[in-house]
Amino acid sequence: MLRRAHVLVILVWAALLGGALRSRAFGLAQLSAPDQSAAERNLAVVVNLSNPVNDLTMADLRRVFLGERGHWQNGRRITLVMLEPGWPERDAVLSGIYRMNETEFNKHFLHGLFTGEVFVSPKTLSTPEGVRKFIFNVPGAIGYLRASDVDKTVKVIRIDERLPGDKGYKLHVPLRENR
Amino acid sequence: MGREKAEALPDTSSSPAQTWGRFSRYRSALLLFFIFCAVTVVGLFAIRDLRRTDMQEQNMYTGSVQSLHRIAALEYQTQETRRSTLYALSTADSNLHVKYADQSREADHLVSEGITAYLTNARTPNEADVGRRLEHDWSTYLSVRDEVLAEILEGSTKEAVDLDLTKGVESFDQVRKDLAQIERVYDQQASQQLSTVDATSRRTIIRVAGVLAITLIATIASVWTIQRIRMTGAIQLAKLQMEFVASVSHELRTPLAVISSAADNIADGLVTGANDIKKYGAAIQIQSRQMTELVDQILLFSATNDRTNQAAFRRLDVPKILDSVIEQTSELVRASGFRIELEIEPALPPVRGDASALARCLQNMVVNAVKYSGKSRWIGVRAFLSHSQLGGRREVQVAVRDRGIGIARTELDHVFEPFYRSPAVVAEQIHGTGLGLSVSQNIAEAMGGHLTVASELGAGSVFTLHLPVAEEPSSQVTGGIQVDGTTAK
Numbered sequence: 001m002l003r004r005a006h007v008l009v010i011l012v013w014a015a016l017l018g019g020a021l022r023s024r025a026f027g028l029a030q031l032s033a034p035d036q037s038a039a040e041r042n043l044a045v046v047v048n049l050s051n052p053v054n055d056l057t058m059a060d061l062r063r064v065f066l067g068e069r070g071h072w073q074n075g076r077r078i079t080l081v082m083l084e085p086g087w088p089e090r091d092a093v094l095s096g097i098y099r100m101n102e103t104e105f106n107k108h109f110l111h112g113l114f115t116g117e118v119f120v121s122p123k124t125l126s127t128p129e130g131v132r133k134f135i136f137n138v139p140g141a142i143g144y145l146r147a148s149d150v151d152k153t154v155k156v157i158r159i160d161e162r163l164p165g166d167k168g169y170k171l172h173v174p175l176r177e178n179r
Numbered sequence: 180m181g182r183e184k185a186e187a188l189p190d191t192s193s194s195p196a197q198t199w200g201r202f203s204r205y206r207s208a209l210l211l212f213f214i215f216c217a218v219t220v221v222g223l224f225a226i227r228d229l230r231r232t233d234m235q236e237q238n239m240y241t242g243s244v245q246s247l248h249r250i251a252a253l254e255y256q257t258q259e260t261r262r263s264t265l266y267a268l269s270t271a272d273s274n275l276h277v278k279y280a281d282q283s284r285e286a287d288h289l290v291s292e293g294i295t296a297y298l299t300n301a302r303t304p305n306e307a308d309v310g311r312r313l314e315h316d317w318s319t320y321l322s323v324r325d326e327v328l329a330e331i332l333e334g335s336t337k338e339a340v341d342l343d344l345t346k347g348v349e350s351f352d353q354v355r356k357d358l359a360q361i362e363r364v365y366d367q368q369a370s371q372q373l374s375t376v377d378a379t380s381r382r383t384i385i386r387v388a389g390v391l392a393i394t395l396i397a398t399i400a401s402v403w404t405i406q407r408i409r410m411t412g413a414i415q416l417a418k419l420q421m422e423f424v425a426s427v428s429h430e431l432r433t434p435l436a437v438i439s440s441a442a443d444n445i446a447d448g449l450v451t452g453a454n455d456i457k458k459y460g461a462a463i464q465i466q467s468r469q470m471t472e473l474v475d476q477i478l479l480f481s482a483t484n485d486r487t488n489q490a491a492f493r494r495l496d497v498p499k500i501l502d503s504v505i506e507q508t509s510e511l512v513r514a515s516g517f518r519i520e521l522e523i524e525p526a527l528p529p530v531r532g533d534a535s536a537l538a539r540c541l542q543n544m545v546v547n548a549v550k551y552s553g554k555s556r557w558i559g560v561r562a563f564l565s566h567s568q569l570g571g572r573r574e575v576q577v578a579v580r581d582r583g584i585g586i587a588r589t590e591l592d593h594v595f596e597p598f599y600r601s602p603a604v605v606a607e608q609i610h611g612t613g614l615g616l617s618v619s620q621n622i623a624e625a626m627g628g629h630l631t632v633a634s635e636l637g638a639g640s641v642f643t644l645h646l647p648v649a650e651e652p653s654s655q656v657t658g659g660i661q662v663d664g665t666t667a668k
């Protein structure tokens with residue numbers, strides 16, 4: 001009996017050690033299910049890699065997205081990139097940043113551009129990949145992506161000193177639906 | 180005649196002239212062999228040149244095709260980079276802007292890879308310089324292109340067009356010039372390779388022509404030489420035969436004249452006394468013997484000349500045969516007032532051959548010495564054991580030496596030829612058929628030996644018979660001759 005117990009202990013240890021090594025080997029590339037879910041849900045605000053801005057307050061971010069600010073600190077013109085209506089990311093931005101619905105959003109820019117109170121007309125792209133490539137090509141562009149869609153070609157900025165995934169981060173998007 | 184101590188005789192091995200004589204038999208074959216070697220060597224050079232030319236052509240073709248392909252790909256991708264940027268100018272759709280920007284970037288990646296590959300493969304400093312210039316100019320254009328794309332994507336089409344016209348066109352033109360320069364570099368390299376191939380090809384043609392010329396000349400020379408050798412041989416043989424006929428006629432006419440004259444005198448009743456009749460009879464007898472001897476010599480030559488005859492050889496005791504020969508020629512020697520010094524090495528091993536043929540051979544050598552000894556009246560005969568210079572086999576040598584008129588160096592090559600008679604001998608009216616030495620040589624060769632001569636004009640000659648020692652116990656072997664002119668069975 002004693003010998004069987006020893007063998008069992010060794011097997012348990014081996015399994016634990018193997019699991020630990022596996023998790024170390026895959027590292028960050030393989031997120032656990034909850035992490036993956038969080039990345040899907042977090043909405044990242046992204047800018048061009050050459051943009052010196054690293055973080056914004058939610059208020060500043062709102063001003064930028066509303067088109068009330070025309071240029072970055074380095075003098076580059078701000079180009080706002082939006083996904084087409086229907087995308088959950090767009091809905092999340094409208095509710096989280098603009099605090100508007102589609103109609104109010106359209107009205108805001110129509111009115112603002114007419115009166116000259118808005119300096120930026122948003123560019124509308126059909127896919128998150130298009131958004132990412134647009135931002136990669138335009139030094140003054142700013143847009144949004146799910147955290148899981150972000151890659152090295154764009155830079156994620158902090159909002160109120162928080163990155164997507166940080167505790168207290170305010171921009172979230174519903175889980176991806178099949179489009 | 181008893182055995183007397185003979186004085187030391189000189190080395191009687193083959194003279195250089197005789198050696199050359201043996202080689203001269205094969206000179207046609209040797210000539211053809213050398214010609215074949217020469218033609219083969221030159222032909223190999225020509226083949227090597229042809230292969231080299233072929234490889235150069237292949238390399239040139241491959242290199243040119245690859246270079247053209249590389250340049251064409253570079254030109255296409257540079258155009259594609261710019262074209263995609265210009266397409267982006269033609270639309271207001273942001274999604275299409277992104278698509279064209281993407282296409283432009285893909286194309287510019289391919290261009291950058293092409294330039295890197297070009298620089299890696301650059302073999303000359305000129306190529307590397309042009310490549311580096313292209314790399315720099317392409318980088319300059321790309322920075323302008325990025326600005327233009329950014330302006331387009333921002334929606335500032337006018338600014339994008341202005342930027343492209345002021346900077347983009349100029350920098351892209353520079354890129355095109357660089358590509359054209361690379362094309363020129365490739366053209367120059369192709370021209371150089373072409374000239375190299377051309378030079379090699381020309382050299383090959385010259386060599387092939389040389390081979391053909393050499394072959395032609397060599398063939399003509401060979402045919403001419405062979406024909407000349409044949410013609411010379413035929414003329415010489417005809418001349419010798421004519422001389423032989425004349426000589427035989429002369430040799431026959433003299434005894435015939437004596438016999439005829441004696442017969443006429445007896446028939447006319449001019450010879451009456453018994454003593455006279457006896458005297459005439461003796462004269463007829465001597466002349467008849469001379470004629471018989473002459474006819475025998477001719478028949479013997481005919482027999483010994485045919486090597487296909489078969490004969491049974493036996494182990495022969497050379498001293499015994501030599502004694503017999505001395506005995507047979509003693510009457511002639513004594514009558515001519517000669518003295519023979521005979522020296523035979525003790526315990527000489529036997530040789531293999533035909534006894535009567537060997538006796539005839541030695542007899543010819545002794546009679547020859549008597550004929551051409553001049554006034555010295557001395558002949559030395561020595562038999563001894565020695566080793567052959569060719570192969571080192573053991574052989575019994577029999578040297579017959581005289582202190583006579585000797586043989587000129589130029590005639591040494593010819594003394595063993597049938598019917599050959601030295602002009603000096605003819606001038607001195609020494610009678611003969613020119614067959615004696617030839618017969619002896621044939622006999623010696625049939626027994627596996629040979630005959631050599633060493634001579635000095637006015638000092639005398641040494642003829643040496645070389646016969647291989649019969650190493651094995653007596654056994655019947657085939658291949659030989661009999662001196663009576665009949666074929667041995």
